[in-house]
């Protein structure tokens with residue numbers, strides 16, 4: 001298979017790169033790696049679930065392309081996105097004598113992609129990395145745009161860097177092995193894109209199952225356009241956080257028992273309830289109906305005070321202000337900057 005078989009979306013940011021999307025796209029990874037990083041050594045980062053399911057196929061693809069690969073497997077789950085794991089992985093690369101001309105392949109969901117990207121940005125002050133997302137969520141969000149991170153005890157994603165990959169290779173067939181819960185997680189992010197910037201996509205999502213390749217490609221195009229306009233998150237990129245300020249708080253309060261997508265779904269509903277309090281549109285009913293169609297439980301088990309306490313350490317806070325993403329209509333959201341104390345007042349009205 002050549003690259004032409006798949007959809008290709010090009011990102012022109014501080015680093016420019018292709019995102020290849022399609023069933024079976026893994027088959028062109030070796031060829032693309034040769035064109036990008038040549039005959040180097042590769043560190044392959046993955047997690048225990050992906051390794052069991054797809055590790056052998058990935059190793060076959062890379063070794064058939066002539067690569068010498070050293071593989072590092074972290075336990076599956078958000079707890080793995082830690083400083084300890086990152087340091088151990090950096091040490092692993094150093095012990096394997098990877099050099100600046102070598103490259104890292106992050107093969108997994110958001111945890112692997114975020115930890116892999118940050119490790120790539122730090123190792124020897126920066127080596128090339130390639131994202132191979134395996135979940136819908138990673139395909140439409142975390143693998144694109146160069147946001148890399150680990151979690152620290154004070155909060156999720158509080159340590160990170162903007163560091164663009166050299167390539168994203170999204171083999172949509174890998175999603176066939178996702179559990180329905182993990183697939184649904186990604187659907188929350190897909191619905192987010194519809195609410196923030198694309199009413200036509202939002203409408204399309206009412207017919208299930210949706211065309212996976214088309215929908216992933218459309219979400220990636222939307223994210224590409226936003227990242228090209230505001231790579232370093234000083235404005236429009238904030239729109240991608242719709243539902244996330246409240247969602248991250250729920251994830252943290254639940255000790256990550258509530259998954260990212262489920263938390264974002266709850267967070268989007270809280271944001272939708274808040275919008276009319278700022279004189280904006282009320283899209284709560286249609287949004288709730290669509291999220292329920294996907295099977296999301298939308299209740300928030302935490303009080304306004306508990307949520308606010310976590311929101312105070314949100315990385316999106318700037319001084320005494322927090323920027324909220326609130327809908328004007330489906331397909332059109334606004335960034336509203338408010339004093340943090342007002343967030344507590346409004347939370348008390350909607351939770």
Ligand code: GLY
Pocket residue numbers: 141142144145147237240241
């Ligand atoms: N996940 C939000 C962003 O990449 O900006």
